[in-house]
Amino acid sequence: MIVGRLGDDVRASGSGRVVYSGSGLLGYGQLVIVKHNETYLSAYGHLQTVLTKEGDSVAAGQRIATMGNGPQGSPQLYFEIRINGTPGNPLALLPQR
Numbered sequence: 230m231i232v233g234r235l236g237d238d239v240r241a242s243g244s245g246r247v248v249y250s251g252s253g254l255l256g257y258g259q260l261v262i263v264k265h266n267e268t269y270l271s272a273y274g275h276l277q278t279v280l281t282k283e284g285d286s287v288a289a290g291q292r293i294a295t296m297g298n299g300p301q302g303s304p305q306l307y308f309e310i311r312i313n314g315t316p317g318n319p320l321a322l323l324p325q326r
Contacts, residue, residue, distance in 0.1 A: 230299065231306040235277060239294040239306055241287040242271045242323060250283050257307055261294055263287060271319075274307030275299045 257274035277297030
């Protein structure tokens with residue numbers, strides 16, 4: 230989980246195509262999934278506002294949503310990277326800040 234403030238920008242970790250946007254997966258609230266290539270997906274959950282829809286192309290760093298409240302009622306972002314369908318450590322893949 231990434232903590233922040235309600236309404237903070239959520240930006241795509243890399244370029245790709247939005248393959249899911251909705252709230253049909255229990256436990257994630259509003260969720261956006263971006264497919265970056267045949268190997269990598271990124272998921273962004275507990276969103277307040279979604280600014281993309283399925284099929285949209287997104288660029289790395291593009292604002293795709295705003296942060297909402299997580300299950301405990303405090304602002305947070307669920308962020309996950311999947312490598313060939315398996316969860317991976319996003320810190321090992323993202324550039325240093």
